[in-house]
């Protein structure tokens with residue numbers, strides 16, 4: 245079935261990111277220093293992050309933030325990414341809905357994560373940092389950071405969640421090809437890792453354990469900064485290139501989305517595609533629905549509590565005001581490793597609390613059914629994470645078919661699943677119930 249692609253020219257790639265904090269009717273509450281219980285300062289954050297990211301994190305006033313020219317040039321290697329009308333999927337569903345997806349899987353590492361990795365590596369290099377460290381789940385963020393570090397001449401050390409390190413061996417290889425040092429977490433190489441393994445020798449690892457280890461490494465290594473691929477405000481800021489492009493591309497279609505959907509780990513691809521559109525809801529011009537699709541096994545948005553909690557297992561990070569299942573929550577070993585995180589970013593948490601967005605829970609089996617239907621209709625194998633967004637889009641489209649209503653649906657295809665075929669094998673063998 246024919247697809248229709250909407251593309252922008254190189255000079256239409258955004259020159260600025262959109263900082264939703266400037267426009268939010270209710271600003272996110274401050275992150276707190278766990279010792280003093282006072283709001284964290286830029287200085288506090290700079291002990292972990294590079295200075296520019298620390299400043300962006302706390303910036304609640306500047307609506308537009310300049311994309312550095314060198315970052316924009318690297319963006320131009322794979323951006324703009326296509327906006328695609330999914331005629332094949334519409335036909336397979338027999339729906340009157342118009343379904344569009346923004347295809348972030350075309351980046352060199354296969355997901356949206358590179359949009360922020362390039363920015364973070366660039367700022368670190370500018371500030372004289374020599375080493376970067378991070379955690380990774382499925383390995384998408386680790387791969388993106390490893391590549392970005394190589395481009396800007398930094399050494400990268402990545403802690404990968406142990407279960408993913410074992411289930412997804414090729415992501416580790418990709419990081420190693422880009423020259424990164426990869427360690428499965430929890431490991432014996434940090435105090436945090438040792439403590440966790442002493443208590444629970446068979447701990448499978450979680451993003452929480454890996455964050456603790458990476459943060460500790462950054463704290464004890466001179467010239468080393470910590471980077472994050474999700475959750476933080478500055479990360480979602482960088483991802484707004486997705487929505488800013490999509491906004492221009494939707495204009496080319498002559499339609500405006502009634503509902504915009506993203507899968508949800510910590511909120512960066514969801515915020516990236518939705519925030520530029522959400523500003524028109526704040527101003528009253530539009531009434532778009534925004535739907536975050538999270539895994540039923542890690543339902544922080546629908547079942548979590550809004551409270552101050554740590555971002556990591558060991559309690560090294562500032563306290564974040566967010567929807568959380570508790571920082572010691574151990575999610576089951578679903579294949580969508582990038583969605584196995586206990587909390588949500590502070591901006592999206594505030595937006596959910598204030599009713600500007602919704603969330604739905606997707607069972608793993610439904611996500612893979614959706615992913616396979618999409619693959620057969622559109623020829624792209626979606627990442628297990630992205631399958632959650634597809635499943636939510638399919639629910640919307642089926643509702644349209646029932647009500648005979650032609651809604652316009654836009655979702656973010658956050659990544660491809662070509663390195664996740666072991667997960668698809670499990671699904672096809674009937675082992676995912």
Ligand SMILES: *Cc1c(COP(=O)(O)O)cnc(C)c1O
Nearest residue numbers: 384474509510511512513582659
């Ligand atoms: C990391 C990842 C996610 C989840 O992270 P968010 O910050 O919530 O976007 C989703 N999809 C893919 C492909 C990922 O790599």
